Amino acid sequence: MIEKFDLASQPPLPVPAAEDYARAALDASRGGWPGVAEHRDIAFGPGDWQRFDLFTPTAAVEGGADVVIFFHGGGWTNGYKEWCGFMAPALAARGVALAAPTYRLAPDARFPVFLEDAMKAVGAISARLAEYGCNPKRLFLSGHSAGGHIAALIALRPDMWSDAGIDETSICGCLPVSGILDLHHPAPPPGSLEERVYLDVLDRAEDDRAASPLNWLDDLSVPLALTWGEKDTERVRRSNENAREKLENSRQRCWFRTWDEDHFGTHLMLRDPAHGWYDILDDMRKGTA
Template structure:
């Protein structure tokens, strides 16, 4: 399978006469996704909504048409090595899941060097609390909330799914999360060797407490861990090791590896321009449907 990169999206966008100096590669991909039909069937129903206690904001997306029944909810955190990224640039991912019938919440979070661990987890937990409290306002079912993310965003999703401390700190019951999807996330990366990990986790009193694998437990929500065979940024051992640990404990976990993809390719495959490269969206949606297929219920408090 041919390797793709965000650079490919940039090249195509340049060919279309769009300036690349004012936006990010994911933002360019969202632009391409939009002009290739990615926005058909999805709508943004909330933009720049404040949440939490540190000036965070989030966007809300939903299907353009529904049957009136409450929608399952997905919170999606983007990647960027804990140092970059924005909710608006990942509209392509939000639209993709919204078109599949989900109310999608895309939160921003504080980043290095302004903050270190665990600030981005606190922001993540506050996004879950906001979603629990407000999903119904946008047609969502607060009794069916799943979480997902790519790269550093997958780290947040895994930590919130496995370590109940973060949700508990925001007054959210661990059972609020029904399923989690991690796309090329770091789950077992101590001792720290990459500069971004060193910077992000600097000052943690117990480095092991930064590791999702340290909190693996049998009663965690079902997890789908996705890895990429050509991932030079986050090694596939992260998903392999966490999968092995969860299975040994009796946890519910699925692992999918895409041998021909790179770290960036996995999230790019969610978009319309690159969706034919791998069934990342279809596999993720199938997993979510299998693990959230129950009627709406009163949300846990």
């Protein structure tokens, strides 16, 4: 078990609730779980950001374990892959591996750079999975908050997969958790998180629509499960509800589920290995087997 993570310094988180979440996620992710093999800080390139953690079932899985690639949140300006490890025991019990990559953060790496980083991470992770008893043809993308936004955009931009080394048949589904699906705002209030997107996250203001998964839903080519909290932020609730309306007649299989949680609770709830979110994942996996 890890006593203390060695994390690079980052700007302060914007609200106390985010600080509480970060502490809880790190505390739950220290490891030492039965049934889980921990492979931390696997390098896939020379950059400090080119690392991922991989947690695999200790029990052999016929054909190799399915893999959930989970992107951390943090508003694109903060966050660590070490926030995600606590999901490993629940996934390993289902014969599923968890990969948690990192990516460069804004404002140094503005959109689309962090999306391209995340795409490359998926391609690089898939190239290494067979070494660890995992199935590189069975990838399920997920993430929380900004990580959910990134996971959704990867799933919705198959035109970018080849350049990132992603096999077009490998992504079997996407499950954003409290994903921010719409970055467009006609008049973001000064000092708001919406204004922060334009000041720190986007390279150009006009990129707000291209950076919004909501505007790419017509290109959905894999099963999609959107989950968010009934007490979530207004922009998360609104964008997911709008996505649900747009996907009403989708030919792809979709799931929509809300939980009695706030924005940070929708991730921390997954500390419970019996949580219903894992049932949605199981349902998606069965449908794509």
